Amino acid sequence: MDDSQPINIRFEKAATQHQDIIFSWLSEPHMQEFWDNSQEHKDDILNFIHGRKQYYFYGTTQYWIGYINDQPFCFLLSDQILKNQNDLSDLHREYLSTNGHTISLDFGIGNKNFLGKGLAVPTLKAFTEFYKNNIDSNADTFFIDPNTNNPRAFHVYEKAGFEMIGYYYAKQGFFKEEKSCLMVKKFTDKA
Ligand SMILES: CC(C)(COP(=O)(O)OP(=O)(O)OC[C@H]1O[C@@H](n2cnc3c(N)ncnc32)[C@H](O)[C@@H]1OP(=O)(O)O)[C@@H](O)C(=O)NCCC(=O)NCCS
Incomplete structure (x- = not known):
């Protein structure tokens, strides 16, 4: 990256042209250390990319590629959390958006450079x-949940405006029974 250039970060919904790069990132040790490495998750990515029905969790996870100065470099997941989901901890429920939508995120910089x-x-x-500006103007609450053994991620999430609200144990999925920090970022203005 040329430090003299202004940083331009943009996002695209994961699509077929991103498939190879996503799976190359997910095979990297630095991603595997903290990422969901299950086959179900990989199948979910493929189903999303190819417009097929999704089955993992609630079948509603969306996948995104982040670009910096036109180079793909990171992978993101987003999913809307609904009040009636039966796997929510009391902590999640306490911090759900009251009037808008709550979105959970996952994040990883796949490109080692x-x-x-x-x-x-x-x-x-x-x-x-x-x-919130381009996908869902009602999204005013974002959750992110680094594992307790990932203090580097916790630190950068705090710097990005997420506040630590407590710990919880996942009730399903790859991180089932593992202790995670729940962090929240709330927007008061719905631009
Ligand atoms: C974790 C991750 C998001 C960090 O992003 P990054 O932009 O590379 O972060 P940087 O290395 O530039 O900055 C890390 C910051 O954490 C700090 N840090 C590093 N190790 C730390 C630790 N063990 N404890 C606390 N802080 C730590 C650094 O000092 C630095 O702080 P500063 O910006 O205040 O100086 C990135 O490494 C990544 O995507 N890793 C792979 C997948 C992953 O872990 N995803 C998160 C899943 S929840």
């Missing part, structure tokens, strides 16, 4: 803005 450059913070700020 862009690790350690302070990019997680501007990228997460840009993604939450992008999401």
Whole structure:
């Protein structure tokens, strides 16, 4: 990356042209250490990309590619959390949006060339803005849930405006029974 250039971060919905790069990122050790490595998750990505019915979790996860100065560098997941989901912890329920939508996120910088450059913070700020301005104007609450053994992620999420609200144990999925930090970012203005 040329430091003299202004940073331009943008996002695209994951599509067929991203398939190879997503799976190459997911095979990297630095992603595998903290990422859902299940076959169900991989199948869900493929189903999403190819417009097929999704089955993982609630079948509603969306996948995104982040670009920096036109180079793909990170992978994001978003999913709307609904009040009637039966796997929500009391902590999640307490912080759900009251009048708008709550979106849970996952994040990883897949492209190793862009690790350690302070990019997680501007990228997460840009993604939450992008999401509420372009995808769902009712989205005013975002959750992100780093594992307790990922203090680096916790630190950058705090810098990106997420507040730690407590711990919970996942009731299903790849991280079932594992302890995660629940962090929330709320927007008061619905632009
Ligand atoms: C975790 C991740 C998002 C960090 O993004 P990044 O832009 O590369 O972060 P950087 O290395 O530039 O910055 C890390 C910050 O955390 C700090 N940090 C590093 N290790 C730390 C630790 N063990 N404890 C606390 N802080 C730590 C650094 O000092 C730095 O802080 P600063 O910006 O205040 O100086 C990125 O490494 C990544 O995507 N990893 C792979 C997948 C992953 O872990 N995803 C998160 C799943 S929840």
